[in-house]
Amino acid sequence: MSFIIPLFMTSASFLVSVYNKSDAISLFVVAHVLLLLNCTTIMLINNNSDALKIFFLIPYISVGAGFYLSSMSIYPNLFWVIRFLILTTLVINLVLLINTAFNKGKKQTMGFAGLFVLSFSTGLMLISGFVSAESLLLMALGYICCTVYVYKNLFSNLK
DSSP states (O other): OTTHHHHHHHHHHHHHTTTOHHHHHHHHHHHHHHHHHHHHHHHHSOTTOGGGGGGGTHHHHHHHHHHHHTSTTTGGGGHHHHHHHHHHHHHHHHHHHHHHHHSSOOTTHHHHHHHHHHHHHHHHHHHHSSOOHHHHHHHHHHHHHHHHHHHHHHHHHHO
16 A cells, blocks of 8 residues: 555656656655555564554655655755655664564565565665655665565465
8 A cells, every 4th residue: 555655646646757757866865765654664663463454545745745745845955854864764674674684474574575675775765865666666666675575474464
């Protein structure tokens, strides 16, 4: 459900890119920052917790907040905040990836690996200042890892 955020906002960024490149990049970056924050928080919460019930509304609220935060009057002021959030999600997902790799229960390893690669590619995009082919390939790899994680967890729960 959380992947609805970049779906809507990235689609909007490609539609806007014809008219204004800076608006498109800001939509693209904010979409992935919100996705990383939402998915990292969901991965940290226990699956049986009641707190997960609120996360069904968060993607819809995040889409509206993302469009608001990516406006050119607000986005330039969020430069350091976005870098801090990406660095934080990068470190959290790296630590949790290493932790789950050495534990017996390796159920969430692919999820943390996918989120780590996604945060690294978003950080690479911010550092370089443009959307490069390398960052898009890393982003595709991160989405593939997240897809494998969701696929494995979905069918293991159905059996």
